[in-house]
Amino acid sequence: MMLLVGGATVAWYAMPPGVAFDGQAWRSREQTWDDSAARMADRLIAQSTLQGMTRSEVVSLLGTPPQTRYFSDWDLVYWLGPERGFFSIDSEWLVVRLDARQRVIDYRIVRD
Numbered sequence: 001m002m003l004l005v006g007g008a009t010v011a012w013y014a015m016p017p018g019v020a021f022d023g024q025a026w027r028s029r030e031q032t033w034d035d036s037a038a039r040m041a042d043r044l045i046a047q048s049t050l051q052g053m054t055r056s057e058v059v060s061l062l063g064t065p066p067q068t069r070y071f072s073d074w075d076l077v078y079w080l081g082p083e084r085g086f087f088s089i090d091s092e093w094l095v096v097r098l099d100a101r102q103r104v105i106d107y108r109i110v111r112d
Contacts, residue, residue: 018042021049027063038080041094041109055102062094070112071095083111 018039025036044050050058055075059065062078071077076096082088090111097106 017046018044021061023061035081035084037078038084038092038109041078041080041092044094045108050096050104050107053104055098058096058104071110080109 018041019036020043021040026040050061053061058076062076065076065078068077068079071093074095075098078094078096080092080094083090083092093110093112095108095110096104099105
């Protein structure tokens with residue numbers, strides 16, 4: 001993005017939200033209670049990383065999702081950790097919907 005300030009051109013780059021995906025940190029997320037998985041999911045969403053991927057590509061990247069009774073109307077459900085914020089009553093989840101060809105058509109972070 002460019003901005004003209006007092007006759008001078010100033011350039012800056014806005015970083016997308018979250019943090020870069022780290023496979024090792026993602027796979028160890030259940031052993032930590034920080035928000036690192038949620039921040040990685042923020043970046044995956046901001047950069048549309050999963051859009052159009054096949055189920056096997058998502059599972060290769062994120063691992064096999066654990067069994068859960070939550071969000072049964074979604075095809076893949078990943079627990080991210082406790083809800084971010086002052087009062088962490090709920091959990092945050094990355095949910096993924098696939099089309100008939102088993103390709104990602106929608107994904108987002110939801111709370112239970």
